[in-house]
Structures are given as structure tokens and as C-alpha cells.
Amino acid sequence: MYAALQEHIIKRLGKVPERFEEVAKAFEPLRLKRGTYLLREKEVCKYVYFIVEGCLQVFVIDKNGNESTREFYTEEQWVTDIFGFKNQQPSDEYIKCTEPCKLLRIHYDAFQHFSAEVPAFAQIYQQILELSYSNTVYRVNTLTSLDALERIKWLMENKPKLMTRLSSKLIASYLGITPETMTRLKGKL
Amino acid sequence: MYAALQEHIIKRLGKVPERFEEVAKAFEPLRLKRGTYLLREKEVCKYVYFIVEGCLQVFVIDKNGNESTREFYTEEQWVTDIFGFKNQQPSDEYIKCTEPCKLLRIHYDAFQHFSAEVPAFAQIYQQILELSYSNTVYRVNTLTSLDALERIKWLMENKPKLMTRLSSKLIASYLGITPETMTRLKGKL
DNA sequence: TCAAATCATTGACATTTATCAAGAGTCATT
DNA sequence: AATGACTCTTGATAAATGTCAATGATTTGA
Numbered sequence: 377m378y379a380a381l382q383e384h385i386i387k388r389l390g391k392v393p394e395r396f397e398e399v400a401k402a403f404e405p406l407r408l409k410r411g412t413y414l415l416r417e418k419e420v421c422k423y424v425y426f427i428v429e430g431c432l433q434v435f436v437i438d439k440n441g442n443e444s445t446r447e448f449y450t451e452e453q454w455v456t457d458i459f460g461f462k463n464q465q466p467s468d469e470y471i472k473c474t475e476p477c478k479l480l481r482i483h484y485d486a487f488q489h490f491s492a493e494v495p496a497f498a499q500i501y502q503q504i505l506e507l508s509y510s511n512t513v514y515r516v517n518t519l520t521s522l523d524a525l526e527r528i529k530w531l532m533e534n535k536p537k538l539m540t541r542l543s544s545k546l547i548a549s550y551l552g553i554t555p556e557t558m559t560r561l562k563g564k565l
Numbered sequence: 566m567y568a569a570l571q572e573h574i575i576k577r578l579g580k581v582p583e584r585f586e587e588v589a590k591a592f593e594p595l596r597l598k599r600g601t602y603l604l605r606e607k608e609v610c611k612y613v614y615f616i617v618e619g620c621l622q623v624f625v626i627d628k629n630g631n632e633s634t635r636e637f638y639t640e641e642q643w644v645t646d647i648f649g650f651k652n653q654q655p656s657d658e659y660i661k662c663t664e665p666c667k668l669l670r671i672h673y674d675a676f677q678h679f680s681a682e683v684p685a686f687a688q689i690y691q692q693i694l695e696l697s698y699s700n701t702v703y704r705v706n707t708l709t710s711l712d713a714l715e716r717i718k719w720l721m722e723n724k725p726k727l728m729t730r731l732s733s734k735l736i737a738s739y740l741g742i743t744p745e746t747m748t749r750l751k752g753k754l
Numbered sequence: 755t756c757a758a759a760t761c762a763t764t765g766a767c768a769t770t771t772a773t774c775a776a777g778a779g780t781c782a783t784t
Numbered sequence: 785a786a787t788g789a790c791t792c793t794t795g796a797t798a799a800a801t802g803t804c805a806a807t808g809a810t811t812t813g814a
Contacts, residue, residue, distance in 0.1 A: 459699035510648035520633035
């Protein structure tokens with residue numbers, strides 16, 4: 377598991393990071409079954425997760441009990457409820473495994489410690505933040521400026537692996553439409 | 566203009582920042598008319614803007630020529646096209662003054678320089694990133710999990726000043742609905 | 755491997771929201 | 785103060801999407 381983390385960090389930093397062993401020790405490995413929740417609404421998110429293998433769904437549940445997926449994350453991605461994590465406050469979101477997952481997680485305290493003490497760690501964190509923010513900005517723009525059919529096409533062109541990896545129901549919840557509409561629109565492609 | 570910047574930084578950092586004078590010099594003051602564009606699609610965003618006074622709209626234009634507003638920014642907020650700025654690549658977005666504005670802007674080169682050289686600067690930047698990312702995550706969740714009427718109510722409760730400060734047309738473009746729908750739904754409150 | 759549960763699809767229909775058009779009101783600029 | 789350009793509202797209608805129900809297919813966990 378740690379090899380994947382090291383490889384990821386080398387890719388981002390362009391070199392073997394200083395104090396890698398020390399930082400890596402703070403990451404706890406997890407093997408989880410499909411359907412396992414890492415976070416539920418109103419819980420405080422105490423960890424940042426790094427995905428070695430598997431897929432995580434981050435979503436909210438609306439007043440009718442329907443899931444709205446904010447994002448899916450897969451191998452080599454970092455996941456948390458950023459606001460709740462940074463402020464150690466209750467979350468609005470759920471985080472759940474859509475597949476059996478191998479993860480590494482780092483606790484809030486260790487995260488804060490290394491952010492302040494290990495420049496390479498802070499640097500990676502900033503890169504991830506910038507990337508995550510950019511992606512989320514882009515997501516807002518696709519949600520508001522594209523209609524349902526265009527969003528499906530967008531996903532097929534830009535994240536084709538997600539289309540095959542996840543159920544239509546999950547994809548629909550990401551695109552902001554019902555599974556029925558999803559089925560019908562796919563017929564129009 | 567610089568007083569507003571210093572005050573903002575003190576508020577964020579909890580102290581008078583080191584090397585403030587030096588950093589402040591890199592910010593160029595601007596006074597702009599309502600309607601002025603700071604960025605257009607396909608242009609490379611070379612600046613980060615700090616709003617001393619006024620309001621900026623960040624939006625995209627869809628295939629039918631309609632504006633979809635990603636965000637409005639007002640006093641004491643930082644604005645840029647984050648992805649295009651960090652990578653110095655053409656933007657998808659437009660940035661425009663909805664009012665006469667007093668701004669301070671810092672160029673990409675100076676920004677990179679101070680990020681690397683002045684810890685207090687890097688620290689503020691990280692705080693802004695975290696906050697901006699959190700807000701955008703929240704925005705995705707409101708867009709996908711709330712219907713149009715609920716989004717109007719949400720905005721009135723959470724950003725009442727924007728409701729009075731901006732035209733209905735602009736508010737509608739932020740909520741992802743047409744001005745006509747906006748009018749009709751307001752009647753249902 | 756089998757039974758149970760979940761999922762995808764389809765049809766009929768309801769609801770929400772958009773579009774187009776027109777008129778009255780408002781605002782900015784000269 | 786007048787002009788012209790927007791803006792807001794309202795009505796009629798169209799288009800997009802959701803809801804509910806039923807069926808067959810697929811998946812999963814014991």
C-alpha cells in the first residue's frame with residue numbers, strides 16, 4: 377500500500393520526498409468492503425483518505441432521501457470533507473465505498489503536524505487543494521451551463537472509466553438526473 | 566486601498582505580517598467602471614484580484630449564449646480563474662464588474678515569487694484556497710440537492726446582501742434558472 | 755449455486771422549468 | 785428632463801425531466 381503512496385508523491389514532487397518514512401508511518405492502511413461508510417452526515421471527519429485501490433462516492437442526501445453525488449474518487453486520489461476536516465466540524469456529506477477499497481488514512485492531528493513541519497507535505501497538500509478546487513469549479517460550470525444530455529456526453533468523453541465502473545444509478549446521481557431520465561437520454565446518443 | 570488589504574491580512578493571520586510593505590508594492594490599484602471585463606474566455610488570467618470595493622461576477626457562457634454565474638465576489642474577497650492562473654492557460658470563464666470597483670491586483674510572476682519566498686503570503690494563500698474550495702463544494706451540493714425554490718430560499722437566508730445588491734437577472738443566472746422562473750417562484754414565498 | 759435484492763428499462767402521466775412575446779417600469783447618460 | 789437600453793413581470797405554450805408502476809435482467813452475499 378505504501379508503495380502506491382510513495383509513487384504518487386514522487387510523481388507530484390518530482391523527487392523522493394524528504395522524511396518519507398516518518399510521514400508514511402502516520403498513514404494507517406484500511407481494507408474495506410463495498411458499501412462501507414467512511415463518513416456520515418453530522419459526523420466530524422477526522423481523516424484524509426488516500427485511495428490505493430477502489431472508488432469512493434461523496435454525496436449528500438436531499439429532503440426526499442435521494443443521493444446527490446458531488447464526486448467520485450479513484451486510485452491515487454485524496455478524499456475528505458475539506459471544510460469539516462479543517463474546522464473539525466460536523467459534515468453535510470457522506471463518504472462511502474462503491475467497491476472493496478484499499479485506503480491509507482491520516483488523522484487530523486498528524487495532518488496538522490506534518491503540514492506545519494514537513495515542507496514537502498505542505499507542498500503536496502497545496503497541489504491537491506489547487507487541483508481539487510479547480511475540478512470543483514469546473515464541476516459547477518458543467519452543472520449550470522450544460523443540459524442533461526450534454527452532461528452525459530461530457531462524462532463519457534472526459535471520464536469514460538467512471539461510466540463503465542459505476543452503476544447507472546450512481547452516474548445519474550452525479551449528473552443530477554434520475555436513473556429513468558438517464559436511460560432515456562442514453563437512447564438519444 | 567492598501568489599508569483594506571492590510572486589515573484583511575491581519576484578520577486572517579492574527580498579526581501584522583512580516584514584509585507587508587514589500588508585498589503590498591506588488592499590488593497594483595485599479596478603479597474600474599461597471600461592466601468592465603477582467604477576463605474573457607480563451608484569455609490567460611495573469612492576475613489575482615483583491616476586492617477593496619465593488620462586486621465581481623465570474624461566469625461562463627453556454628451554447629445558447631446565456632450566462633451561468635459560478636460565483637459573485639465582494640469586498641475583501643480574492644478572485645481569479647484558479648486553474649488557468651496556476652497553469653497560465655486559457656480560461657473557460659469570464660470575470661466582470663457588476664458595479665464600479667476598486668481592486669488590487671497582483672501579477673502571476675509576483676504571486677509565484679511571494680508564494681515561495683514569504684511564508685505569511687503562502688499561508689494566506691492556503692487559507693483562501695481552503696475557503697474557496699469549501700465554498701465551491703458547498704455550491705455543488707446546493708445546486709444538485711435543492712430545487713429552484715429551495716435555492717432561492719437558501720440564497721436569501723445565507724447571502725441576503727447579494728439579493729439586494731444584484732439584479733434579478735444576475736441572481737437567476739447564479740441559481741441556474743431563467744429570470745422568468747425567478748419572478749414566478751418569488752411569488753410563492 | 756441459488757435466492758433475494760437491487761438495478762435497468764419502458765410506458766403513462768404529472769410537474770417543473772424554459773421559451774417566446776408583449777407591455778410597463780427602471781436606470782444610466784447625455 | 786429626455787432617450788434609449790435594459791429589466792421585470794405576466795401570459796400562453798412547449799420542452800425537459802420527474803414520478804410511479806411493472807417487468808425482466810443482473811448482481812451479490814450466504
